[in-house]
Amino acid sequence: MDEHDLTCQELVELVTDYLEGALPETQFKRFEEHLSGCHDCHHYFDQMRFTIRLVGRLSESHLSSGAKDELLDLFRDWKKELPEQEKPENLEE
Amino acid sequence: MLTIEDADIIQGLRRGDESVFASLFDGYQNSLLRLALMYAADQRLAEEIVQETWLAVLKGIHRFEGRSALKTWIYSILINRAKTVAQHEGRYNNLTLSLDEQPESNEPSVPVDRFHPDDDHPYPHHWLNGPSDWGDLPEDKLLSDETQKVILAAIDGLSPNQREVITLRDIEMLSSEEACNILGISESNQRVLLHRARAKVRQALEGYLER
Ligand SMILES: [Zn+2]
Numbered sequence: 358m359d360e361h362d363l364t365c366q367e368l369v370e371l372v373t374d375y376l377e378g379a380l381p382e383t384q385f386k387r388f389e390e391h392l393s394g395c396h397d398c399h400h401y402f403d404q405m406r407f408t409i410r411l412v413g414r415l416s417e418s419h420l421s422s423g424a425k426d427e428l429l430d431l432f433r434d435w436k437k438e439l440p441e442q443e444k445p446e447n448l449e450e
Numbered sequence: 451m452l453t454i455e456d457a458d459i460i461q462g463l464r465r466g467d468e469s470v471f472a473s474l475f476d477g478y479q480n481s482l483l484r485l486a487l488m489y490a491a492d493q494r495l496a497e498e499i500v501q502e503t504w505l506a507v508l509k510g511i512h513r514f515e516g517r518s519a520l521k522t523w524i525y526s527i528l529i530n531r532a533k534t535v536a537q538h539e540g541r542y543n544n545l546t547l548s549l550d551e552q553p554e555s556n557e558p559s560v561p562v563d564r565f566h567p568d569d570d571h572p573y574p575h576h577w578l579n580g581p582s583d584w585g586d587l588p589e590d591k592l593l594s595d596e597t598q599k600v601i602l603a604a605i606d607g608l609s610p611n612q613r614e615v616i617t618l619r620d621i622e623m624l625s626s627e628e629a630c631n632i633l634g635i636s637e638s639n640q641r642v643l644l645h646r647a648r649a650k651v652r653q654a655l656e657g658y659l660e661r
Contacts, residue, residue, distance in 0.1 A: 412620040429475075
């Protein structure tokens with residue numbers, strides 16, 4: 358790795374590697390040193406974390422689907438064709 | 451490799467236990483639909499892909515060997531189907547690009563004009579106009595439906611590979627290992643794609659939030 362300190366422009370490319378724990382130790386140290394001394398990059402870093410959190414909220418949105426009943430019917434059809442030995446003993450006969 | 455929960459579910463399905471299937475459906479349906487919508491042109495097609503996925507799960511459950519987690523297996527089935535369908539519809543051409551080429555790897559996370567150009571500055575490559583503190587923004591705005599829409603539109607505008615990775619990692623919260631297995635890409639490729647995707651969504655958010 359190069360000798361010089363990280364520039365802001367370099368740091369913004371490393372945020373995900375940093376968060377994923379994928380930076381080699383020297384880079385990791387430079388990243389943290391830069392971040393602790395640079396307001397602008399600190400804000401950038403926080404914005405990325407905000408972004409990740411806000412993207413994660415999409416998982417809460419519910420996509421309507423009326424497919425369940427139909428699928429349970431298909432499940433029952435499928436079940437009828439199960440080989441005998443797969444069915445629980447003592448229940449079916 | 452299989453968790454106890456997974457093993458129970460698999461056994462339940464194999465003996466045709468409807469309640470096991472119903473609860474599996476409840477746990478996965480929303481995620482499967484969201485994943486299918488990454489590839490499908492509309493909700494109806496996405497629902498079809500999900501339906502086919504469930505049937506493939508039932509068909510394959512006796513042969514499933516548990517070399518991957520149940521979730522990884524189900525997601526893989528869905529994504530393979532969805533890609534096939536989308537390819538038929540011509541919506542998925544970009545993905546045939548080899549991932550090794552990584553056409554996006556030189557794309558900067560932040561436009562170059564946001565930084566001091568080389569050398570002629572005591573702090574070369576330092577921010578010209580730095581990012582603002584989103585912690586100062588009203589919570590209402592950050593969490594609004596409008597913000598969600600901006601994010602959705604940004605994700606929609608990503609390359610298919612970037613969209614897949616950010617959806618699996620940051621929406622479905624899979625580990626990088628799981629995402630790499632499902633997509634068949636290396637960890638380092640995955641990180642590049644994830645970073646590009648996040649950087650673009652951040653940029654879209656910045657444009658909207660600081661307007
Ligand atoms: Zn900086």
